[in-house]
Amino acid sequence: MSTVKEAVEVDVPLHTAYNQWTQFEDFPNFMEGVEEVTQLDDRHNHWTTKIGGIRREFDTEIVDQLADERITWRSTSGDTSQRGSVRFERLDDTHTKVELVMDIEPSGAAEKVGDLIGSIDRRVKGDMKRFKRYIEERGAESGAWRGRIRPGGAGPAL
Template identity: 75%
Template sequence: MSTVKEAVDVDVDVRTAYNQWTRFEDFPSFMEGVEEVRQLDDRHNHWTTKIGGVQREFDTEIVDQMPDDRITWRSVGGDTRQRGSVRFERLDGSHTRVELTMDVEPTGVAEKGADMLGVIDRRVKGDLRRFKDYIEQHGDTSDGWRGRIRPENPGAPA
């Protein structure tokens, strides 16, 4: 499994940054290769991606979510294996650090080769730069989901 960790400072307050990130269906606006994200319920999303000509569909489950602090998820079912966490750190009243950590297990020869060449790492970094541009251009996002999701088994690894 490959681990990618990247952070970006955005020129919006922590609430705005967090709210935008909870609008999963907006992800195709700033994430390369993401064609669609459908929110199924508070915990589950269905993803359609197309990367390097390979289309995949998979589901993710949010395992921990605390408003203005973090969202942690993992893939469920299917052949796409990933898990990750995004954290939001208030720098001051109008600046936030967004830190994304992802563990991805490439499947197939093309994906494994792309991973060895650093494609996944560059894609995540690009997605965060595009998120910065997106959130700074779109301003206030007051309609994010503010609920709390707690791990079902706090002692178990995510």
């Protein structure tokens, strides 16, 4: 399993950066290779990706979500095994640090080679730079979900 870690400072307030990250269906706007994300409910998303000509579909579950602080997830089905967390840190009234940490288990020969040569790491770094550009150019979030998802299977709470 490979761990990828990347942080960016974005020129928007904390709540704006966090709120935008909760809009999973907008991820194809800044994540390379992500064709579609369908939010099934507050906890579950279905992903369709195409990376290096290989199309994959998988599901993820949000296991911990606290507004303006963090979103943590894990994959639950499909060929892609991953887990990760994105954290948000207020730097001042108009600047936020967004830090993404992901553990990814590449599947298939092409993905394993890609991991060895650093393509997963480069893609994540690029995604974070594109998120910065995306949210700064918008200047405002496209939506928001401010609920709470607790670890251990407890349902969402508002």
